[in-house]
Every structure is written in C-alpha cells, then in structure tokens.
Amino acid sequence: MEGAQKPGASGTSWSRPRPRPPGGERRRLIGCPTPMADAPARADAYAGGLIPPGPTMRQRLLVLALLTGLTACQQQPQSPRADATAPAANQAQTPDARFAALSKQALDTWMQLSPVTATQTGDHRFDAQIDDLSAGGRQRSVDAGKKLLATLDAIEVAKLSRENQVDAVILRNQLQSEIWNTEVLQSWAWDPQVYNGLAGSALYSLMAREFAPLPERLTAATQRMEKIPSIFAQARENLDPARVPKIHAETVAKQNKGILSIVDSFIAPNISQLGPIEAARAQAAIDNLRKAVAEQQTWLDTVLVPNAKGDFRIGAEKYDQKLKFALLSSLSRADIKQRAESELKRVRSDMYRIARTVLKDTPGAPKLPESPNDDQQQAAIEAALELAYADKPARDKVVDAAKAALAQSTEFVRQKDLMTLPDSPVDIILMPEFQRGVAVAYCDSPGPLDKNLKTFYAVSPIPDDWNDKQVDSFLREYNTRMIQLLSIHEGTPGHYLEGWHSAKFPSTLRAVLRSGMFAEGWAVYTERMMQEQGYLDNDPLFHLVQLKFYLRTIANAILDQGVHVDGWDRDRAMHLMTHDTFQQESEASGKWVRAQLSSAQLPTYFVGVQEHLDTRKAVQDKLGETFNLKAYHDKMLSYGAPPVRFARELMLDQPIE
Template sequence: MRHSLLALSLLAVLAGCQPSTAPATVDSPAAATTAATQGEADQAFAALADRALATWFEQSPISATRTGEHRHDDRVDDLSAEGRQRVVDANRALLAGLDAIDASQLSRDNQVDALLLRNRLEATIWNVETLQSWAWDPLLYNGLAGGAIYNLMAREFAPLPERLASATARMEALPTLLAQMRANLDPARVPKVHAETVSRQNRGLLSLVDQFITPHAGSLEGKARTRLDAAVAGLRTAVDEHQAWIDGTLVPNAAGDFRIGAALFDQKLGYSLNASLSREEIRQRAQAEIVRVREEMYAIAQNVLKDRDGAPALPATPEDAQQQAAIEAALELAYAERPARDAVFDFARQTLETATTFTREHDLVTVPDAPVRIIEMPEFQRGVAVAYCDSPGPLDKGLETYYAISPIPDDWSDDQATSFLREYNDRMIHLLSIHEGVPGHYLEGAHSVGHPSTLRAVLRSGPFAEGWAVYTEEVMAQAGYLDHDPLFRLVQLKFYLRSVANAILDIGVHVDGWEREQAMELMVRTTFQQESEAAGKWIRAQVSSAQLPTYFVGAQEHFDMRRAVEAKRGDAFDLKTYHDEVLSKGAPPVRFVRQLILDEPIG
C-alpha cells in the first residue's frame, strides 16, 4: 500500500508544472504558427499550475508540508463551512482557467497533466458538495491532525528548532481543528465503525507528541520553550476533551450507513481510478482471475503434496471441495515457516535486503540509492493496513522513505498472534518487502519523483502505484525469486488473490450490501486469507471506499500495457529498459503511460 497521510483530506494538493517537452521544430510557416500556438498554451497551463500551487498550498498547509512546500508549516487547514466554501470557489476558478486553455495545443506531457488536473479539480468539488465526507467521516480529521505533527517531525527537512517552532504553532491550532470536527460531524450520518475506529486512534495524536516533540523540547530555551510547553499542555487537554466527546457522544449516537451506495460509489470510483474500466467490468475480470489463479494454485499443490503422507486427494480434474482442500494443505506447508512474534521487523529488514540484491543481480529495473528505512507504524495510523510505504514529498529531495509495519498489539493472545503470523509467514513477508520496498512502492516512488512535472508527482495515480507493486510481485516470481521455490509461488499467487478479492469486496460491500459473512467467505475460503487478516480487511472495507480496487485495476493495466509494448517491439523488447521507461513517466494513470510509450492519442 502506497501511503499518503492526506489520503483522507478534503483538499487536493497541486504543484507547479513546467512544460517537459521541447517546442516543435519550425521548418515552415504553418509549423511556425503551430509551434507558437503550442507555446502559448503550454505557458498558460504552467501559469495555471503556478496559481493552483499558491492558492492550494495556502488553503491546505498540512498537505503542503507533506508535499515539501514549507512556507505554511505553522498553520493547519480550515475545515469550517467558510473554509470549505473557499476550497470550492478556488477549484471552480481553476477549472474555469483550465477550460480556457485549448488542450489540443498542449505538449503531450501537458495534455496528460491537464487531464490529471481536471480530474482532481472536479473530484474535490464533488467531494465537498456531493460526497460530503466532512459531515460523516471522522477519520478525515484524525488523519489531518496526526499529519499536522507527523509531517513536520518525521523527517529532517529543516533544523530541529525551526520544525519545533512550527509544531508549536500547529499544536496551538489543533484544538480548533478538533472543534471543527465536532461541529461538522452529524452523528446520525457517522457510521458506527468509523466512530469506533477514530475512538481507538484519537489518543495516537498524543503519542506523536511524546515521540517527536517532548524528547526534543530541551533544544528550545526561553519564550520558545515556554510556548511549546503551553501548547503541549493545551493539546493534551483538548485531546482528552475530544476523546470524552467521541466516547460519550459520537460513538453512542453514530447511526450512519458505511455503505455509500451504487451512485456515489461509481462516481468516486471514476475519480479514484481515472481508468476506462467500469464497475461491472472490474467485477467480471476479477471473478475470472479468481478461477484462473486457483487453478494454477491447485497445480502447485499437486506438485508439493505428491507422495506426501496424509495428503488430500489430488485428481487431475478436481471438484471444488477437492481443489480447496489441496490448496489449503499446500499453504499449510508455507504457514509452518514463520517468524517469531518479536522477530517480524528484523525479518522484514532481511527480506528487503534480499529483494533489493535480487532485483539488482537480475537487472530487472534500475535500483536507486535513495534511503529507505523500516519503521513501526505510528499509532494514529493503525487499524487500516498492516504495512505501507511512506515516501517523502516530491519537493523534499534526498529524504528517507519509510516502509512502515504495524506491530502485533501487546494485548493480543498467542492464538491471535499465531493467526497473524500464519498469514504473514516467511514467504509473505518476502512479498510484503517486494510490494512495499523493492522493486515495488519505494523504488517506483524514487523513480517517478524525477519527472519534470511536479504537478504529476503530487497528483500521482493510486492505481499506477498500487498496480506497479502488485505487478512487480509477478515479475520477481517469474525471474526465479527464492530459487523458483514452489511454495513462494503459491504464496505469491495467494497474495495476488488478495488484490483480486479487494476489488470484489469493495463493490460487494458498498454497492451490493454485503454483510460480514459474505465478505469473510470471499476472503477466508475463496482467497485463502487467515481469519485475522480478513477481519482487518472487513473493517478497512467499511471505513474506506473506491481505494481497494486500485490494486487489481492498476495491476491489470500494467500487465496489459507490457503485453502491448512487447508485441510492438518484438525482439527489441528489453525488460529493464521497459521498466525504467514506465517509471520515468511520473506515475500518472497507467492508460496515459501506455499512450505516451506507444505514441497513441492522449485521452
């Protein structure tokens, strides 16, 4: 999972875009006219992006910090009714400016960026006015409040005293943000699962203070130290009061439906994916993939269970129950090899090194030297995903990428921990390090940020990023990772089935009205997930929408694009060259990368 602390934010973050293609060669009067027209259009688009940058960084200072723009580090977002209206007005003005530009006269790269900009402008207006997540999703505010501190303190983009001064100002402002949350939320519209999740996460804001602020308070003196201490004390009081409101008012009265329904889902899915596949096309393709992948898993099970004592029946043409039993029995062999409860982080570091070395030795893609570090997931972000990759903002150069893992809770029983570790067994952690690290999210982010268009870097496509990470799992397996270990291939296919199931689950929950039993049947039986993993995903499906399909849709687009490029280039196709070329495009939706590489019309 490529993580952004601002995934729940109301406010889109834009950055300036510079034309990334040279002007057309002028060799005739007609060509001269066209080149001049293109230059004017590109200049107008660059100016529009600059205006968006100045306006929206000012409106969303927490997002600005995350992106690497630090002129507003001492402020937080305004989510009051007046603040939301300013966002809508600004988006409409920018959209009008975009409408005034003749997109056909833009360079091909700027044609892509203009479509990205339009999608985000329209999505933000729709979010505020139609989806209205500000009125029913408390997790939006929790993500902003945590990001306000975390984005300042997690990376050393400026001297510590400067960041502490900004953090002091933000801690002084955060009680107002929490008050806006209480004023905006209508408990009758807030789903119970959202309220209960934010109740568990709320005090994580103070854990950020304890981790990043108080240990360094001694570096300040005089008025700066006095002001910081007062801000910390005020925030602790505000968080305690907010917790009392969450537990005393929000949770007991939360009565909203977590299902957003077909109409809203389809609109949100369109903005989220920015792809050509419809909901029904996604479902049909995912269902076909489940059948195909289970057949391959059964073939592997036949191989690894052959002549093994106590193995189930392994007929050439199995019935459903026989296929299920064989695959489960083969997976048990992989589950038996798992790290100790206290060794997950050490093993993850080892697997990241192994995956990085393999990628380099097999010349699969250029591996950058940018730093990456495995960390414990901050408390305020837990409860949605087991792991994520947190790259530095595109304007912050040379800073660390974090591969974050949620620790096994101390209060979990041995049975709960065992269930978790059966899912995250040795081979699965190898896959997690491939997906989140190399050649997955970390590597993709390190490449993509080098594209000249900052706008594209900021508006990076979720399906591109998630699809790339899933795609690379297959690349590594086909290249012979872990010496063509059949159990690694089996677990990799199971991991892939999770991405397939994610798409079906999201549609089932938010459109088809699935209850927990249907969701668990898909995850536990059909796609072989452990009970603990499936239970966590059930919560994630309730508190999010239109994000879970990004893995499957993005991966299918990556697979389709590679086949198309291989077919066009034939014997001249080189895998490393292709991967580097794909990643050089700055992570827009995959369809645009395909159009750029194959020289197809943009759209």
C-alpha cells in the same frame, strides 16, 4: 501499499491530509505507498487510527509521493511545466506556457488552503498554520477550484505537448474531484475521520522527518497544537450525527486520544531544546491540547456514538463517480467485477496445480484429483499453504529476514538486468515502536518537494508484549516467503525503485498528483514478474504464496463494490476473504472494518496491476521479438507515475484521452 494515496476521497477541498502510504494511503507516506497491501496509513495509525479513510489527494501525497524529481527521463524535449522557469515574454501566450502558469497557480492554491498538505508535500511555507474546515473555509476551497477549472477550460489542451496533455487531464480530474467531494459526497458532514486524520497529520508531518532543525519544527508544532482545538470545534459544528455511520463514530472514538501519542513521543521529550519562552509556550500548548482531546472524547462518547445513525454504504451513484475520480481508468465498475471474478477462478486453479505438485508425496495429504470439486480444491490449497506457513523466521529474526530479503531481491534484479537500479541504496531502519505489529516492513519516502531527504525501508521486530498465540498467527501470515514478497513490493523492484525512477520526471504537478493506482499496481506487478523470472529458484511454495497475496488484491476489488453497491453483509464478506482467498480470520476482520470506513480505494491495487499487465502485453505485441524487458520497465517508470492508461498512450504514441 494499501492506502496509498488518490482523488475521489471523502473530505473538504484541499484538506484531508493523510499521513501514509501507507496505506497506503500512504504513503507514506508518500513516495512509497503503504507498509503492506493491507496496512493502515502509518500516521493515522500513529494518531490512534487503524483504518485510513477513503483515498484523497493528501493520502496519495502521504502515502504515495515520490522521492523528488528534477531530471527528465523522456527522450523528447520537455515543454514548460509548473516548475519550469518562467517563459520568455514572446512565449507567454503559448498554450504550454499558460498551462505551466496554471499548474504553478494550482499548486500554490492547494498549499495555501491546506497547510498540512503543504507540509506533507515538502512545501514548508505554512508549517505553523492549519486547515480551515468551517463552512467559510469549504466555500473558499470550492471557489478556488472552480476558478482554476475556468482557467483550464480557456487553454486549448489539444495544442499542449503530449506530456502537458496528460497533466491537464490529471489536473482537471483532481479539481472536479475535490469540488464533488465537498458539494456532493459531503464527507465533512458525516465522516469524523476527516477531522481526526487532519489533527494527527498536522503534528506527525512536522515531527516524523528531519526537513528542518528540531527547534524550528517544534516551534511550528507548538503553533499547530494551539490551533488543533479549532479542528475539534469544527467537527462538532459540522458533523450531523444522523448522517454519521456508527462504525465511523466508534472508530474515531477509539482513535481520538492517539494524537497525544505523537505529542508524548515526538514533542514533549524535546521541548528542552527550545528557549525558555518558547518551551513555556510549547508546554502550555500541550496542556491545552490534552484538555481539548478530553473534551472531544466526551463529545464523541456521549453525543456522536450514541446518536450515529448513518449508512456506511455510499450507494451505486456516488460509488461510480468516486471510483471514476479515484482511478482515471477506462475500466468501469462492471469491468472490474468481471475481471476480478475471472481472476479469482484462474488463480485458484493455478494454486491447485501447485498444491498437487508440492503435496504429491506428503503423508496424509488430501485427495488430489486432476479435476477437483470445490471442496477438494479448497482442501488441497489449504494443505499446501500449511507447508509455506511452517517456514517462518524465529520471533527475534524477523528484522534480519526482511533485511536479507531486500538484499536478495535487489541482487536478483541486478543479475537478471530487469531494470535500472537506484545508484544509492535505501536506508534500512528499525521501525518506530508505535508502528510495529501491523506490517513486517514498509517503504517510507519524503514528500515530492522535500529535497535530499532519505527514503527508509523500515523493518519491524515483533512487539515484546505479544503472547505466543499472537506471534504464531502473525508469523503464519508473514512467513519467510511472504517476507520476500513484502521486500519485493515495498523495496526493490517495487515502491522504492519505482519512486526513484519517477522522481526524475520534471513535472512538480505530476509529482504532487502522482497516481496511487500506478504505484500500487506496479508493486503488485513486480511480485508476479519476479516469480515469472525465476526468483528463489522457481520455488513452487513461493509461487503459491505470491498467488495467495495476489488473491488479496482481487478480493479487495470485489469486496469494495460488494459492500458499497451490492449491500453485502459481514458473513458474505468474510466468506470471500477467509474461504475464497485464504485470509486469516483476524486479517479479514480488519478488512471488513476498513471496507466500511472507506470506499473506491481498495480496487486501486487490482485495477493498477491489470492495466500494467495490459500495457506490457500491448507493447510486446507491437514490438514482437525486439521487445526488451529492461527497456520496457525503464520506459514505463520514466513517466512520473501518471495513471497507467496515460503511460500506455505515451509509450504507444496513442492519442491522450
């Protein structure tokens, strides 16, 4: 979900991995984006961070990569791609063959320049290495990106197959985004999350998934632990306290020691599985890392935090460019704002109509006039939501509720024949302890190159140390109907099902650069689609909760530009979230922090669902009575999760632009 992963993020070219989805983000971290619409990237959360930085290629990789793909879903023959067999000599100069070679070159370049990204993606050639964030490393990344762009410029894109035309646009956008991030946005100089996230991801990506025997992964982790102090040294060298926003400095100061939780949970308890020499080396690396973390903490507390004076708002010019890279959408910032504000009014009106129905015979209900004023509308919706909040699982039944909801949503899709279902179920697991307390459930898929690894649907019990007030607040938000929505969003027919379909597309380049906006937009689309199809017997309170969840998506889009372009303060942001969109105070407070720490990522959910809805309408208008919902869904999911506009152009046989 949120966090999921996209171009236009802060950071150095080819670096800045984010262990996700989750968020997203996240996702997760690849395949199925983040744990929930508002959850942080899980690996960052594990490393001590609660809010993911801006969306990057790595965040998309960790939060949104698919399950892996070999077989084409397309009906037309496939042209050569980066992962295709090398073309015959007589084909070597065709545009498609040249693009296939360039795609492979780009992927190899990225993996070599960002070993942590390579691990997250499933390329394990560089598991013992770590990214170079020094001035020299940044320049090598920029030079490599410009060289790849020059090669792409020499290819006649108009002569490529339509699928390769799409990938060419995606590749160009990624290359330009990474160069812009380094040369213009310069997050390496003002965002300490860049370094904190990389350090945590370097270890988490090795230990979280069993892509190789444990001793092999421990050996690689040892070598990375030996190198992580250099990341901290580069942070101290690169960051200019005068440019670092206070909120970024304070957040990373709180997160810094979190990397040790990865060591203590995954590495230290298992070093006995190594031979004596390797175990001694691992222990020495752990001891040295503890010292390096302590040294970094002292610098954060005594130098960076006291002297941080930067503005977290990136301003209109940078925001617009970053948004363009992140979305690859035809919608401008003004378009997004207009649509979101219009949707906010429409959805609140729909919620009021539902409230009038469910409160009609309720004792003590507020006034319910047909044409309410703002206060009457607010009171009625809040009263109706209280009915939904009251229906929540017992403290010790959250896991059972999430499992049952996933089974129920899957069976509904099967009975309604809404789309082709995966031929094997997702593995349901108990959420690791360090990830609990943020989301009830999330979907976690391996990197796109990690073949034959499982996808997990993780469900969380409530932490044992939570008091009754914390439990009640959490379960009000994640009530029985909200758990149903999460299972739709994260599982079936949301992220898990989408990832399974997308994995069949043959382009490795598209798998690595898959669109977080497509994935998150699809997951939000399925929430609405399931309600429209009559899920839970057309339960009006489910519809009400679904609309409330959608309001969060709308608020994200408005909030992001409100903060970074329009100069919103906390009071205005909190009013939007707690009053206009009915979010809990704690949830909104966390989102306010997140909006300061990231930019151009929060709108991806809203823009994604809008483009999915627009595309479905366009196809329905074209096909008329011959439109078939299952055929449409399967076709939409067959393209490997490019930005939605390209799926639309492919589906409607429009020019690729």
